[in-house]
Amino acid sequence: MTIEIRGSTILAALENQGYRSTLPRRExxxxxxxxxxxxxxxxxxxxxxxxxxxxxxxxxxLLLEAGIICKLSLINGEPRYSLAHAEHHHHTVxxxxxxxxxxxxxxxxxxxxLIGNEVGxxxxxxxxxxxxxxxxxxxxxxxxxxxxxxxxx
Amino acid sequence: MTIEIRGSTILAALENQGYRSTLPRRExxxxxxxxxxxxxxxxxxxxxxxxxxxxxxxxxxLLLEAGIICKLSLINGEPRYSLAHAEHHHHTVxxxxxxxxxxxxxxxxxxxxLIGNEVGxxxxxxxxxxxxxxxxxxxxxxxxxxxxxxxxx
DNA sequence: AGGGTTATTGAGACAAAGTATCTTTCATAT
DNA sequence: ATATGAAAGATACTTTGTCTCAATAACCCT
Numbered sequence: 001m002t003i004e005i006r007g008s009t010i011l012a013a014l015e016n017q018g019y020r021s022t023l024p025r026r027e028x029x030x031x032x033x034x035x036x037x038x039x040x041x042x043x044x045x046x047x048x049x050x051x052x053x054x055x056x057x058x059x060x061x062l063l064l065e066a067g068i069i070c071k072l073s074l075i076n077g078e079p080r081y082s083l084a085h086a087e088h089h090h091h092t093v094x095x096x097x098x099x100x101x102x103x104x105x106x107x108x109x110x111x112x113x114l115i116g117n118e119v120g121x122x123x124x125x126x127x128x129x130x131x132x133x134x135x136x137x138x139x140x141x142x143x144x145x146x147x148x149x150x151x152x153x
Numbered sequence: 154m155t156i157e158i159r160g161s162t163i164l165a166a167l168e169n170q171g172y173r174s175t176l177p178r179r180e181x182x183x184x185x186x187x188x189x190x191x192x193x194x195x196x197x198x199x200x201x202x203x204x205x206x207x208x209x210x211x212x213x214x215l216l217l218e219a220g221i222i223c224k225l226s227l228i229n230g231e232p233r234y235s236l237a238h239a240e241h242h243h244h245t246v247x248x249x250x251x252x253x254x255x256x257x258x259x260x261x262x263x264x265x266x267l268i269g270n271e272v273g274x275x276x277x278x279x280x281x282x283x284x285x286x287x288x289x290x291x292x293x294x295x296x297x298x299x300x301x302x303x304x305x306x
Numbered sequence: 307a308g309g310g311t312t313a314t315t316g317a318g319a320c321a322a323a324g325t326a327t328c329t330t331t332c333a334t335a336t
Numbered sequence: 337a338t339a340t341g342a343a344a345g346a347t348a349c350t351t352t353g354t355c356t357c358a359a360t361a362a363c364c365c366t
Contacts, residue, residue, distance in 0.1 A: 108265070112258075135272075152280040176332090193323090
């Protein structure tokens with residue numbers, strides 16, 4: 001009866017939402033649980049060649065909707081997925097090595113809420129990504145690729 | 154010698170950056186200047202069938218890098234472009250009608266800067282999109298599509 | 307445990323949003 | 337006017353998914 005989202009019970013969370021526990025789903029979940037970093041859909045497709053491409057994408061969508069993984073964009077727009085470790089959060093993305101971090105900032109949320117009110121209408125959600133050159137890359141002096149429009153969006 | 158970015162002198166801005174004033178570029182710029190709303194690359198391709206697809210995309214990239222247009226994502230991830238009316242800003246995107254608005258919030262920027270420092274490394278940029286149901290859609294009670302994970306990213 | 311129902315899968319075609327290549331054409335400086 | 341290099345067009349290719357439809361497998365019931 002407990003709804004645990006973390007641990008090895010992502011599957012349980014899906015089952016609690018009425019989805020079936022199938023072998024492909026179990027394998028996909030097991031695979032992505034092992035990844036501490038962000039991953040692409042193609043990573044999964046490559047790692048699990050006996051699972052159909054469509055199934056991988058269907059499962060990703062399922063996990064996104066269940067809030068178990070997040071979808072985010074590298075600075076060039078490439079999509080990445082990452083396990084959601086916290087309830088509500090946003091991501092830092094290193095522009096050189098692609099490492100993904102999480103952060104939470106209540107103040108930002110509050111301000112966006114205010115802005116939403118000002119604009120009129122109602123707030124549905126938001127997307128925030130903070131592009132950095134991470135400590136490691138900065139220390140190693142790895143050059144930051146020149147991205148045309150730096151303060152993206 | 155004046156570098157005007159707004160008005161009908163987007164072209165001048167490009168020329169000042171060393172790019173050539175070609176007919177396709179003039180036509181693309183003229184076309185997108187007439188659009189108050191967001192637009193897709195396909196909109197331009199459709200409107201200017203005598204211009205090659207690659208050229209449309211190349212010009213879009215150019216204008217992005219020059220900061221003349223912005224690229225943003227609808228809540229489902231579909232890309233949209235929009236003329237940049239202000240120096241630094243972010244966008245509100247109506248999840249039902251797709252109308253794009255701009256806002257600026259110094260406080261948000263400041264906080265993100267702080268977070269970047271905390272994380273270590275250096276800040277390259279950020280992406281913020283605020284998804285709303287705009288005043289019009291809210292008034293008309295247009296139902297908001299259920300988007301799986303609402304506070305995107 | 308067996309069987310029916312229905313969700314889910316796999317295969318492969320299709321789609322959207324670009325990008326790469328390569329030859330031709332055009333803008334610009336001289 | 338012309339040389340030179342930037343830009344364009346055509347077209348093939350790539351990436352990231354989505355759709356369809358028949359075959360399979362979970363789950364519920366008894």
